[in-house]
Amino acid sequence: MKKEYFAGNRKRMYEQMKEHSLLVLFSGLEFRKTQDEYYPFYTERNFLYLVGIDAKQAVLLARKDGEGDVKECLYILPPDLLKERWTGERIKDRQAAEISGINEIAYTDTFEKDFRTFAASGNYHYLYLDLYKEEASDQDRASHFFWKRESTEYPYLRAEDADVIVRRLRTIKQPCEIEAMKEAEKITRDGIVAMMKASRPGMYEYQYKAEFDYALGQYGPQGPAFPSIISAGRNNFCIHYYEYKGIANDGDMVLNDVGAWYDNLMNDVSRGWPCNGKYNVRQKLLYECALQTSDHMFAMIKPGMEMEQVDKEVRRFNARLLKEAGVLKNEEEIGTYMWHGGAHHVGYDVHDAVVRPEIIAPGMVFCVDVGIYHEEWGIGFRLEDNCLVTENGCENLSAITPRTIQEIEDTMQKGYK
Numbered sequence: 001m002k003k004e005y006f007a008g009n010r011k012r013m014y015e016q017m018k019e020h021s022l023l024v025l026f027s028g029l030e031f032r033k034t035q036d037e038y039y040p041f042y043t044e045r046n047f048l049y050l051v052g053i054d055a056k057q058a059v060l061l062a063r064k065d066g067e068g069d070v071k072e073c074l075y076i077l078p079p080d081l082l083k084e085r086w087t088g089e090r091i092k093d094r095q096a097a098e099i100s101g102i103n104e105i106a107y108t109d110t111f112e113k114d115f116r117t118f119a120a121s122g123n124y125h126y127l128y129l130d131l132y133k134e135e136a137s138d139q140d141r142a143s144h145f146f147w148k149r150e151s152t153e154y155p156y157l158r159a160e161d162a163d164v165i166v167r168r169l170r171t172i173k174q175p176c177e178i179e180a181m182k183e184a185e186k187i188t189r190d191g192i193v194a195m196m197k198a199s200r201p202g203m204y205e206y207q208y209k210a211e212f213d214y215a216l217g218q219y220g221p222q223g224p225a226f227p228s229i230i231s232a233g234r235n236n237f238c239i240h241y242y243e244y245k246g247i248a249n250d251g252d253m254v255l256n257d258v259g260a261w262y263d264n265l266m267n268d269v270s271r272g273w274p275c276n277g278k279y280n281v282r283q284k285l286l287y288e289c290a291l292q293t294s295d296h297m298f299a300m301i302k303p304g305m306e307m308e309q310v311d312k313e314v315r316r317f318n319a320r321l322l323k324e325a326g327v328l329k330n331e332e333e334i335g336t337y338m339w340h341g342g343a344h345h346v347g348y349d350v351h352d353a354v355v356r357p358e359i360i361a362p363g364m365v366f367c368v369d370v371g372i373y374h375e376e377w378g379i380g381f382r383l384e385d386n387c388l389v390t391e392n393g394c395e396n397l398s399a400i401t402p403r404t405i406q407e408i409e410d411t412m413q414k415g416y417k
């Protein structure tokens, strides 16, 4: 993404901040795993969205005065030749300015002094921090540590949650973000197609995963956007399965729930196919119900609908089809076969943070996910696509990944057989 994109994101953020306010946003901390080893660093998504710098311990400090004017400064780690010898070159001032579009760059060792000068000046009444937590028991992050430390010093500064504003901005995708998602869709497709082509009875789940990872590895070092779910047979009945130890026996379905990313924008796509390349009668029956339900959703989703209607309609429509097919006696019992919804936004996060309730609007991208789990028949899979809402309807961004029975069987024919 260009620096104008990040500058635009920040401008929209600043517009929604109150006057006389400060914003402090951290890129995040590294967590030690053991000895001198750390867990892979993952930049806070809101920071990445506003600043574009993928580096630890960076801080954005912005201040908005009473006239609405905003000044901003980005703090990065100072050069350290010894540390850089071990862990690589740190970002330089000029690069940081070039990526983010922020002109004033300083080193992190001056951040707290600067912050305290502004906080004590009496010019600011509000402090915006990213205070997001999914659950109150979640681990504190840099912003929580900071607020705990500083709030007693400056009791007249009121904390405001920056996350609420940023997630609202993130909900509507910009054209350049949609382009990036489309690029990611091609990579995701290549990964899924590689698994379909390699598929054969007797193949282990980790071998499917290796095919997926190898295909994605041809596009860059970033790998999958989130831990891949790849399973076979009865393991498909574990919705979030990450073991990869099972085997696909003849007659089993393989399930994947995976996604690539491009320029930080993610996909989330699921397919289910018979490991031997040919759907049997029951697999075909259930897959056709899921496919028709998904097609029905893509035909009806448009701006103005309530987001929560998407999952409801998926269930209602699929229940009707399953009843017509004789699988389900009573439509109210659809919960026997449908265990989850799947209408979640996707973007900088695979389950993108949004503000609820949402009315569907152009530029939103969310998953349409139809999962059917028939334990008695030993068949479980989901069909999950990425829906981009347009002015008058919607578009299936993941339609380029084989999706119909014909497309999947044809793709698999080109494989081991």
Ligand SMILES: [Mn+2]
Pocket: 257, 258, 268, 269, 270, 384
């Ligand atoms: Mn998914």
